[in-house]
Amino acid sequence: MGKLGRLWPLWAALLLAALMIAAGWPGIAQYDSVEQFGQILSGRYDDWHPPIMARLWSLFHLMGGGAGPMMALQILLFWLGLGLLAAALAKKGARRAAFPVLAIGALPWFAVWQWSVLKDVQMVAAMLAATGVIGWWRLRGVRVPWIGWVLAGLLLAYASLVRANALFATIPLIVMVLPRGRWFVRLGLVVAGLLAVLALTPLINADLLGATPSGVQTTEPLFDLAAIAVRTGDSDATGIAPAEIEVLRREHCVKPYFWDPLGGGACADAVDDLGSRPVGEMYAMLAGAAFRHPIAYAGHRLAHLDRTERWLVGRGLIDSWPPAESQPNRFGLGDPGRAASWFIDATRPLADTPLGWPIVWLVVALPGLIEALRRPPASARDLALALLVSAISLEASFAAISIAADLRYHLWPMIAAAVGAVLLWSEARPSRRLLLAGGGLLALVITAGILARAILPPAPSSYTAMLAS
Template sequence: MLWVVVLYAAFQPGLMSVDTIDQYAQGLRGVFDDVHPPLGSLLLGLSGRLVGSPWLILVGQLLLLAGSMALLVRSPDGRMRRRGLFILGAFLVVPTVWALAVILWKDVMAAAVLLGAVAALKCRRPLLALVLLMAGTAFRHNALVAALPLAIPVMAQLSRPRWRWPLRALVLAVLVAGLALTPSLINRALGASKGWAAGQLFVFDLAGIYVAHPELFPGSTLEQDISAPELARSYSPFHVGSLLLGSPDARPVLLESLPGRRDVLVREWTRVVRAQPVAYAHHRWETFRRLIGAFEGPVFFPFQVRIQPNPWGFQLPDQGMLHQWLRSGADLVKNSLLFRGWAWLGALTVLTLLSLFDVRRRPLAFFTALSGLGYGLSYLVISIGCDFRFLYWSVIATFAALALRVTGEAPASQTPSK
């Protein structure tokens, strides 16, 4: 609780990026699009209506992160409990966790509910875990990748001992289908307009290939937005934003024009990737390498540091000593291993392999590590930028899997499923 109070006092009502401000505005209006998953926008707007700012979401995600990790380190064994408390202390102190936990991002919301799902599974509450996994897939477009491994222990806890594998497989298939359908069902329920967020990925990939092979550019649908020389000036493997925002010497590719060209872009992407698979792989690797910090130079956008200008006058208490002390601590390590994604993915790889050899005794540790690892690696093919926030669940999953390995997991027969 002290952790929550300190971070709230230093960063309330929560750091807000341009995306967060857009989501908050949508939530207040009650008019949503699916570029930003509308569940997060709905909750941000609900907080605004109730208390005049999004601070309820800040407190909620902080409580869920801290409370879930506290549950994961509990153990009846005194020695294991002491080790678990050490992990909890590291979790609360490491800037990689708290410097992003105070940001009102969909990445943080998704990570918080996914961690809650892991804690619910340790406490043998599979239905609660399922609800939290569904929320995770609704908070973040690609969180399904993280939720799928955790659906397996949900199935195992829901299943009765007498059930054979065909029936268990059927239950798992239903769970997977439910998780996959959750975002679209919520979008429909909230009346979210289709913005085709994935269009940014297709533009980013095409630009990466065309910069390497400009001879392929003539005839591209992007010609109506930008010329080949402009494309070369705008493209950066660090982020698609440079293409969408444009620059003084290059016109932008208009995001709002992409939904109307969806079929054309998909066909063009398929044709160009097939023609130049090496260039595509190179573009993907260069972006992923920068995302995980495997390059010389400072980490690209390790965390948000302020509230962007907004019509509601939200400001941070950035003149306070507590805020300045915490911010200086995060700035001190923002280019260290703590914010290098390769270090966290490497740790998850080790935890996944160790847990695999012990999967019968600690299945939840294995599936949690696999969830974080698979989620991080998925950005090799879907990343549109190198923001460290994309790897936040991988960071949280590292601590969760380690806690489960150190403190153990409750035996299946200890308490009934609810």
């Protein structure tokens, strides 16, 4: 087989990318997309939505096409990453593993989101492309050249800036793909990287990208403090007056699914004084309130974690599938092509199946991590380990840092877990004992999720209904 023939997975991936772009043009502009495009047209940017994405979009806007160029970019990066990984596996002789890598990208649970221009999809696309660039050399046992590191670094830098919590995925991935080192050194590098990104991101957004502060950093402590206040009635610890706590309770302002009720109406008025405080002071208050009321804090966070992992919930939980048309807007952002709209609607019933539950992919990732750790260093094992650590790290962060339960927040951990599992399988079969243990745990998780959906009442079917529930 000639050189071009050995690259068939890459050509197949690029063909799939072209077909998806043609089927979905000019893409889906959801609420966040419309808000960002409004900033581009006005020339006034804030940091509620990622300024790096808005600035990039503003460059593409010069070419026209509305959301189309951004959609094309994320689809190309998505399939480029998978294509490079699959092509590298094929070139090293693991052709049977190349097919599953490409199949991951075609799974409806992942594919339908590629037409939506969203920061989460941009993050996934950039991280997959960076992984593909590194994997193209690493999986073939070749040293990554400096140009490869530069390209991967730029992609991972973009991913880190395009989503507020992306650092919990990007920093572990970066550290794990660096030349091997002791675990305590790697842990130190992860902590240092997290602190550096947290410190630099506000400066980059404000000074380099010209975005004004929007107060988005206060939403996490506001969500948690309001929940502790409602559960305990402790005004001193939470900074919310007794009368305002009663409003929060009466209006059902605190919901485990998302923080949104606190953003408007009587609920927003009740926490207005708290939300106006400096973000550092709010986090200090949250630490004190959580220390004083650990059970209330843990109960709130576990309830939210269950919703965002979509495990023990009623059937039909919203935000698990993208819409088939764009948010109505005055900016001329149109609807996707008919083929994409049809595919999204046709596959929508799959949203509530186990492959649409993030916790299922977490249960896949955990035994995969154990399997990777018990194996000696090797090209596919090392890259799989990096992906699995990145996936688990981001999922773990949702236990303490998360204010909403949209499925799109979990796309990277789900895809990284799948790719990591395939890479491990490409080198050797996992141990029988680990397969049995992992399979048993997976069966228990899926059975519990199915029973919950059969027993619990259906979830509210719309955003408005969720607010009113």
